[in-house]
Amino acid sequence: MLRNTTASWGGVAKLFHWMMAALIFAQFALGWMAVSWRLSPTKLELFIWHKSIGILILLLVTLRLLWRLVNATPVLPAATPTWERYAAHASHVGLYIAMVAMPVTGWIVNSAAKIPFRVFWWFPLPAIVAPDKAVAELAKQSHFVLFIALAALLCVHVAAAWRHHAIKRTDVLTRMLPHGRTTS
Amino acid sequence: MNRCLHVGLALLSLAYAGGGMAADWRMEPAASRLEFTATYQGEPAPGQFKQFDTKLRFDPARPAKSELVVTVALTSFDMGSAELNEAVRGPEWFDLARFTRAEFRSTDIKPAGADRYVARGTLILKGTQRPIEVPFRWKADGKHATMAGEIALDRTVFGVGTGEWATGDPIAVAVKVNFSVQLRPAS
Numbered sequence: 555m556l557r558n559t560t561a562s563w564g565g566v567a568k569l570f571h572w573m574m575a576a577l578i579f580a581q582f583a584l585g586w587m588a589v590s591w592r593l594s595p596t597k598l599e600l601f602i603w604h605k606s607i608g609i610l611i612l613l614l615v616t617l618r619l620l621w622r623l624v625n626a627t628p629v630l631p632a633a634t635p636t637w638e639r640y641a642a643h644a645s646h647v648g649l650y651i652a653m654v655a656m657p658v659t660g661w662i663v664n665s666a667a668k669i670p671f672r673v674f675w676w677f678p679l680p681a682i683v684a685p686d687k688a689v690a691e692l693a694k695q696s697h698f699v700l701f702i703a704l705a706a707l708l709c710v711h712v713a714a715a716w717r718h719h720a721i722k723r724t725d726v727l728t729r730m731l732p733h734g735r736t737t738s
Numbered sequence: 739m740n741r742c743l744h745v746g747l748a749l750l751s752l753a754y755a756g757g758g759m760a761a762d763w764r765m766e767p768a769a770s771r772l773e774f775t776a777t778y779q780g781e782p783a784p785g786q787f788k789q790f791d792t793k794l795r796f797d798p799a800r801p802a803k804s805e806l807v808v809t810v811a812l813t814s815f816d817m818g819s820a821e822l823n824e825a826v827r828g829p830e831w832f833d834l835a836r837f838t839r840a841e842f843r844s845t846d847i848k849p850a851g852a853d854r855y856v857a858r859g860t861l862i863l864k865g866t867q868r869p870i871e872v873p874f875r876w877k878a879d880g881k882h883a884t885m886a887g888e889i890a891l892d893r894t895v896f897g898v899g900t901g902e903w904a905t906g907d908p909i910a911v912a913v914k915v916n917f918s919v920q921l922r923p924a925s
Contacts, residue, residue: 593825595902595909602779602908668819670781678781687820 558625562729567625570618571730574653577611578704581656585701605664606674612657619650631724645710652704659697666690762924763883765792769920772810776893777910785817785826792919794885796847798855798876804847806857806872810840830900837864842872853877863896874917886918 557564563571581604588600630639664671665681666689672678683689718726772790776783789811796804813834817823827834844859850873857872874887893913894904903909 593828595905595907598778598908667821668817669821670778670783672779672781675779685818690820 558628560626560629562628562725564625566621567618568730568732570614570621572732574611574614574618577607577614578653578708581607581611582701582705602671602675605660605671605679608657608660609673609679611653612661615650615653615657628729631722631726642714645707645714648703648707649711652700652707656697656700656704659693659700662693663690663697666693761795761797763792763794763796763921764924766882766920766922767791771916771918772808773916775914775916777912779908780910783817783822783909785815785822787811787814788816789814792885792921794921796876798849798878801847801849801855804844804857806842806844806847806859808842811838812840813838830903831898833864840864842870844872861891861896864898866896868895881922883921884918885921886916888914888916890914 555562555564556566558567584600584604584607588597588604591597591600630642634642661679662683664679665683666686668681668685670678715727715730718724719728767789770790770792771786773784773786776785787810791809793807794804796806812832815823815826815832817826826832829835840861840863842857842859842861844857846859847855847857850856853875855874855876857874859870859872860867861870870889870891872887872889874885877884891913892911893899894906894911898913899909899911904911
């Protein structure tokens with residue numbers, strides 16, 4: 555069961571979901587530490603990890619969106635009110651936008667600040683904008699605002715999943731769990 | 739008496755110039771550049787010194803009589819990145835609050851093949867003096883001369899990048915320095 559059905563998520567979609575969940579939380583920790591660490595080789599290494607994982611996330615989200623396009627999407631329980639359907643759709647769109655925009659704004663910061671960088675110490679990342687202090691500052695602020703928005707969306711996401719599971723007693727959470735089966 | 743001496747000296751220097759003896763050269767700043775390349779994570783991190791000066795007494799036919807003096811305004815460095823510039827100003831790197839100038843002064847210049855010479859001398863950087871060798875190519879036409887070359891410096895010898903930065907990871911210990919200096923005869 556690698557592919558999705560209209561009732562449940564397949565193995566590939568689950569793998570994407572939980573890998574990215576882990577990577578995003580790792581990014582929160584790494585990004586916070588890298589920014590607050592005093593200037594030292596350790597700070598640079600924290601940034602190298604943060605940037606490398608960011609590029610990995612950008613690659614994964616691209617594959618994930620393509621996979622989503624060529625697969626069915628499990629439907630919400632029939633009893634779900636219209637406002638919840640809109641809210642669910644909007645928050646998922648927001649999450650995907652953040653998952654793309656976070657790495658892209660980070661990439662712009664790195665390019666505009668003209669910092670040499672090898673992804674996972676492996677290959678050099680080309681610059682996507684010319685060196686420019688103002689652009690670097692703007693991209694940094696965008697990166698931070700997006701982080702706040704993503705953190706808020708994740709709170710909504712987790713709270714909604716818990717509500718589906720514990721209060722509404724639907725399978726919306728369990729059908730995304732590694733061994734979860736749909737109850738319907 | 740004084741006038742006689744001056745005239746005598748003038749004639750003497752004319753005789754020297756005519757005979758192709760040691761000549762004095764001055765740098766043309768607009769056509770000269772002094773660049774360096776650090777290495778971060780194996781990737782080049784280039785920079786330049788926008789202000790420096792070269793004074794040279796040099797005759798390719800008699801290099802032994804030569805002297806090369808290069809002074810560098812360290813404060814004029816630019817790596818094209820506000821963040822890198824800010825970091826490199828600090829005490830662990832250039833320490834621009836204490837050291838604003840670097841200087842190279844040759845002790846001798848020797849030929850090293852066609853159009854090639856090596857200037858041996860002392861580099862003073864960040865309060866440290868070390869002997870270094872600066873190989874260069876020399877090209878001269880009637881009006882100008884250029885000297886160009888490249889050296890590799892161990893930055894830790896001069897205390898550039900101290901403490902944890904001295905390990906060479908992620909910022910390499912070796913720094914390349916490139917120069918291309920255009921000169922005209924001092925009138």
